[in-house]
Amino acid sequence: MNSDISNDMKKIGIIGAGDVGRSLATGFMIDNYDVMVGSRDGTHAAELDVVMGKDVAAGTFREVAAWGELIIIAVKGSAAEGVAGDLAEELAGKTVIDVTNPISDADPEDGVLRYFTTLNESLGERIQAAAPEAHVVKAWNTVSHRHMISPDFASIPTMPICGNDEGARREVAETLTSFGWHVEDMGSMKAARAIEPLTMLLCIPGFLRSEWGVAFKLLKQD
Numbered sequence: 001m002n003s004d005i006s007n008d009m010k011k012i013g014i015i016g017a018g019d020v021g022r023s024l025a026t027g028f029m030i031d032n033y034d035v036m037v038g039s040r041d042g043t044h045a046a047e048l049d050v051v052m053g054k055d056v057a058a059g060t061f062r063e064v065a066a067w068g069e070l071i072i073i074a075v076k077g078s079a080a081e082g083v084a085g086d087l088a089e090e091l092a093g094k095t096v097i098d099v100t101n102p103i104s105d106a107d108p109e110d111g112v113l114r115y116f117t118t119l120n121e122s123l124g125e126r127i128q129a130a131a132p133e134a135h136v137v138k139a140w141n142t143v144s145h146r147h148m149i150s151p152d153f154a155s156i157p158t159m160p161i162c163g164n165d166e167g168a169r170r171e172v173a174e175t176l177t178s179f180g181w182h183v184e185d186m187g188s189m190k191a192a193r194a195i196e197p198l199t200m201l202l203c204i205p206g207f208l209r210s211e212w213g214v215a216f217k218l219l220k221q222d
């Protein structure tokens with residue numbers, strides 16, 4: 001499959017109203033996109049009511065999935081597969097950015113997160129299988145929500161992405177590039193097996209020393 005749609009100011013449907021949903025909604029709205037943010041009860045936190053003088057639309061997960069043209073899944077990792085399966089019909093044919101990580105409810109050990117997946121599977125693959133006609137692209141999951149938009153580091157950091165649809169990966173790469181990232185296309189969704197654990201590494205300085213201003217950069221020879 002190859003969805004060749006380019007992101008020409010699509011309507012952005014964000015499924016999830018936590019820190020990630022709110023940070024991405026703000027970033028897209030500042031860039032003049034139409035944005036709708038979804039939560040289970042169809043509301044969102046008051047702090048997201050108005051961005052740049054504009055109301056932020058709220059809806060249920062299903063309303064947002066039906067309305068949006070480019071969808072972002074930003075729910076708790078353990079709920080993500082079920083949410084994607086429930087919305088499979090609304091997500092069919094759309095590019096879906098999967099920002100989730102398979103973090104378990106167990107406490108981190110010495111700052112090391114525990115995952116409910118293994119190294120031979122990934123949450124990204126589960127989400128893609130749950131919504132088989134969606135063009136799911138894993139992205140934005142390897143940085144704190146505080147730095148997803150216009151990351152401010154000594155040099156431009158790298159965001160690895162992956163997904164089974166080449167056109168969707170290209171669209172997501174263009175979107176992330178416009179928000180200040182260097183994007184590294186890692187191919188099919190199987191690469192999420194390697195990308196998702198990067199977040200375990202990313203979070204160790206945060207848990208040990210409250211250093212959350214961390215991002216990865218892939219260095220390449222000329």
Ligand SMILES: NC(=O)c1ccc[n+]([C@@H]2O[C@H](COP(=O)([O-])OP(=O)(O)OC[C@H]3O[C@@H](n4cnc5c(N)ncnc54)[C@H](OP(=O)(O)O)[C@@H]3O)[C@@H](O)[C@H]2O)c1
Pocket residue numbers: 015016017018019020021038039040041074075076077079083099100101102103140141142143144145146
């Ligand atoms: N926080 C970060 O800096 C960061 C960075 C990169 C990736 N991520 C990943 O991005 C995702 C979102 O993270 P977050 O920090 O914004 O908050 P979160 O607490 O992981 O997720 C919040 C969202 O998940 C929904 N949710 C929680 N339990 C649910 C359930 N049982 N069924 C359906 N939906 C449920 C909530 O719905 P309601 O709104 O209805 O409560 C809310 O919209 C996670 O997978 C996380 O691992 C987070």
